[in-house]
Amino acid sequence: MDQQQRENFLEIRDLYVQYHTDTGLVKAVDGLNLSLAGGETLGLVGETGAGKTTTALAVMQLIASPPGRIAGGSIFLQGENLLKKSKEEQRHIRGGKIAMIFQDPMTSLNPVLPVQEQIAEMIRLHRKADADEVLKKARDMLSLVGIRPERGSEYPHQFSGGMKQRVVIAIALACNPTLLIADEPTTALDVTIQAQVLELMRELRQHFNTSTILISHDLGVVAELCDSVAIMYAGRIVEKADTKNLFRRPLHPYTQGLFRSVPDLTGNVRRLDTIAGLPPDPTNLPPGCCFASRCNIAEPDCSRSRPSMIEGETGHFAACFKLGKRGGV
Amino acid sequence: MVRFCLRRLLTLIPVTLGVTFLLFSLLYMTPGDPALLVLGPEATEDALREFRREHGLDQPFLVRYGRFVYNAVVHQDVGRSYITHRTVASEIADAFPVTLTLSIGAIFFATLMGMIFGIICAVKQYSIFDNVAMVFAMLGIATPVFYLGILLILLFSVHLHWLPSSGFDTPAQRILPWIALSSVSLSIITRMTRSSMLEVIRSDYIRTARAKGQKETVIIVKHALRNALIPIITIIGIQFGHLLGGSILAESVFSIPGVGRLAVDAIKSRDYPVVQGAVIYLALAYVLINLLVDILYTWIDPRLRTRYR
Numbered sequence: 118m119d120q121q122q123r124e125n126f127l128e129i130r131d132l133y134v135q136y137h138t139d140t141g142l143v144k145a146v147d148g149l150n151l152s153l154a155g156g157e158t159l160g161l162v163g164e165t166g167a168g169k170t171t172t173a174l175a176v177m178q179l180i181a182s183p184p185g186r187i188a189g190g191s192i193f194l195q196g197e198n199l200l201k202k203s204k205e206e207q208r209h210i211r212g213g214k215i216a217m218i219f220q221d222p223m224t225s226l227n228p229v230l231p232v233q234e235q236i237a238e239m240i241r242l243h244r245k246a247d248a249d250e251v252l253k254k255a256r257d258m259l260s261l262v263g264i265r266p267e268r269g270s271e272y273p274h275q276f277s278g279g280m281k282q283r284v285v286i287a288i289a290l291a292c293n294p295t296l297l298i299a300d301e302p303t304t305a306l307d308v309t310i311q312a313q314v315l316e317l318m319r320e321l322r323q324h325f326n327t328s329t330i331l332i333s334h335d336l337g338v339v340a341e342l343c344d345s346v347a348i349m350y351a352g353r354i355v356e357k358a359d360t361k362n363l364f365r366r367p368l369h370p371y372t373q374g375l376f377r378s379v380p381d382l383t384g385n386v387r388r389l390d391t392i393a394g395l396p397p398d399p400t401n402l403p404p405g406c407c408f409a410s411r412c413n414i415a416e417p418d419c420s421r422s423r424p425s426m427i428e429g430e431t432g433h434f435a436a437c438f439k440l441g442k443r444g445g446v
Numbered sequence: 447m448v449r450f451c452l453r454r455l456l457t458l459i460p461v462t463l464g465v466t467f468l469l470f471s472l473l474y475m476t477p478g479d480p481a482l483l484v485l486g487p488e489a490t491e492d493a494l495r496e497f498r499r500e501h502g503l504d505q506p507f508l509v510r511y512g513r514f515v516y517n518a519v520v521h522q523d524v525g526r527s528y529i530t531h532r533t534v535a536s537e538i539a540d541a542f543p544v545t546l547t548l549s550i551g552a553i554f555f556a557t558l559m560g561m562i563f564g565i566i567c568a569v570k571q572y573s574i575f576d577n578v579a580m581v582f583a584m585l586g587i588a589t590p591v592f593y594l595g596i597l598l599i600l601l602f603s604v605h606l607h608w609l610p611s612s613g614f615d616t617p618a619q620r621i622l623p624w625i626a627l628s629s630v631s632l633s634i635i636t637r638m639t640r641s642s643m644l645e646v647i648r649s650d651y652i653r654t655a656r657a658k659g660q661k662e663t664v665i666i667v668k669h670a671l672r673n674a675l676i677p678i679i680t681i682i683g684i685q686f687g688h689l690l691g692g693s694i695l696a697e698s699v700f701s702i703p704g705v706g707r708l709a710v711d712a713i714k715s716r717d718y719p720v721v722q723g724a725v726i727y728l729a730l731a732y733v734l735i736n737l738l739v740d741i742l743y744t745w746i747d748p749r750l751r752t753r754y755r
């Protein structure tokens with residue numbers, strides 16, 4: 118990989134994804150720009166409904182249609198636009214180059230197939246190997262994620278939630294994807310298992326050197342695992358920086374609000390501040406800054422047009438008008 | 447699994463007892479004297495009395511029922527026809543294969559086509575194919591077997607002279623009865639397959655299969671259909687039972703010498719032993735089909751296996 122490719126390993130430009138529903142056109146992703154360097158782990162953080170899963174599915178080319186549609190933009194993986202590929206090419210990229218760990222492990226496995234078959238299927242699709250090799254590889258993947266290979270012939274309902282999530286991870290990693298998208302891989306799990314799964318993901322990431330997008334609500338998890346963080350709000354990225362910079366000095370009022378809403382374990386008493394108000398209705402996004410109605414430093418100008426990303430510090434971007442005016446919020 | 451089957455087979459006992467008791471009560475309450483119907487209006491009073499005595503028809507209800515059960519259990523004897531004097535068992539042995547061929551053929555046709563149509567409808571939801579198929583399915587459910595049978599005879603036998611209108615020996619004779627008998631089941635299986643597949647296609651594990659880069663046809667058959675199969679199999683089982691019963695209508699319309707027609711003719715002539723025999727066979731077949739369906743469940747869905755240990 119040359120320098121250029123390393124820098125722009127994945128690049129999403131002006132992505133629009135919409136769902137046609139009875140209540141109207143849901144603009145789930147609305148002009149999203151995001152890039153990821155090779156080997157990097159990016160945390161994608163945002164409230165529920167911000168469009169995180171939709172973004173991930175768009176990269177996977179798995180937006181269910183109907184009701185969904187990629188209405189515009191481009192997604193470049195190592196310089197090639199995924200949206201321009203044929204169905205057949207997309208099929209080879211899915212699983213082979215880009216793999217995804219889904220939000221809910223409980224329902225992500227097929228209940229009528231043994232788990233090893235579900236891993237083997239992935240291998241069979243993207244590697245040339247005979248039946249024995251495939252089975253062996255599938256069982257190796259199981260032991261890699263900490264499940265005894267003998268249990269491979271069992272069915273998902275015989276596994277605990279944490280083990281199912283491990284199987285899902287094993288499937289995703291079975292063909293050494295260059296890009297891994299993990300959609301809240303731990304939210305469905307209880308705290309101790311969360312820690313185990315996160316530890317596992319960290320090890321595997323080192324093992325395979327995969328670039329990763331980690332979608333999460335949990336800032337703690339993001340702080341621990343990610344090199345950089347992108348904050349998503351109403352279908353757009355509103356702030357992006359290295360993890361360290363972002364946690365040290367969040368620039369966007371929304372991000373600042375997010376940090377205030379995290380309980381602080383060190384301080385004795387600290388009120389859990391929530392951000393007042395609700396995110397905008399995705400069927401009817403305002404013309405200006407989508408956060409303006411909840412923002413405590415908003416001015417009337419904020420509702421006129423969309424703010425674009427401004428570099429507040431080196432490598433630290435935020436989409437806020439106030440940042441441009443004062444060089445900081 | 448074996449114990450499960452044995453347990454289910456044991457339920458045959460109360461089911462059969464219940465069915466025969468119900469049937470006995472119904473026949474007991476039905477007006478019409480078998481002696482008179484069998485011996486004819488010219489028979490003497492003595493001959494009639496002798497006939498009733500010989501067949502135990504002068505006994506009270508419970509004694510008759512008790513005797514029937516006793517003979518059936520101890521001597522494996524469910525009696526002889528009043529009219530042909532052949533044993534009921536041999537009457538049924540002649541007629542049952544015909545009914546079975548009729549209903550198995552019909553359920554096979556209904557299952558095959560119903561599942562194919564249902565899958566296409568689900569995969570191409572709201573397409574023209576889907577809409578047209580759903581209209582036909584509504585029509586199919588709403589059209590009674592005998593009516594469809596008569597329409598088919600009018601069209602294919604009377605007008606076009608393509609297919610014979612009665613009998614069940616040659617393949618050509620079988621086509622119309624099969625179609626007539628299967629149309630309701632075909633419609634119901636199509637609709638069930640469609641809705642079951644629609645539900646499964648939206649589930650997360652189908653998305654997981656897509657995320658692997660699996661081919662769409664493989665996803666439909668390997669991942670979706672197997673999961674959609676449980677309600678479909680249930681419906682097929684129920685429909686097979688209905689077909690066995692419904693074969694009475696098809697057998698009448700197409701003059702097919704099956705159990706259904708045997709039963710109807712026997713009811714008309716108050717040939718009680720034959721009626722009883724025919725109904726018991728149909729009831730047994732019904733229970734066995736249900737057992738088969740339950741066994742199929744465990745084969746399809748591993749989650750059910752532990753339950754039937």
Ligand SMILES: Nc1ncnc2c1ncn2[C@@H]1O[C@H](COP(=O)(O)OP(=O)(O)OP(=O)(O)O)[C@@H](O)[C@H]1O
Pocket residue numbers: 136137138143144145163164165166167168169170171172181184185220399
């Ligand atoms: N299949 C769908 N049909 C209609 N609307 C959808 C569909 N999937 C998502 N949406 C809508 O798109 C918006 C973004 O949803 P998305 O699932 O991407 O959010 P998310 O950020 O992943 O949320 P969460 O944190 O709860 O997982 C929401 O308003 C949601 O209601």
Ligand SMILES: [Mg+2]
Pocket residue numbers: 169170171220300
């Ligand atoms: Mg989500």
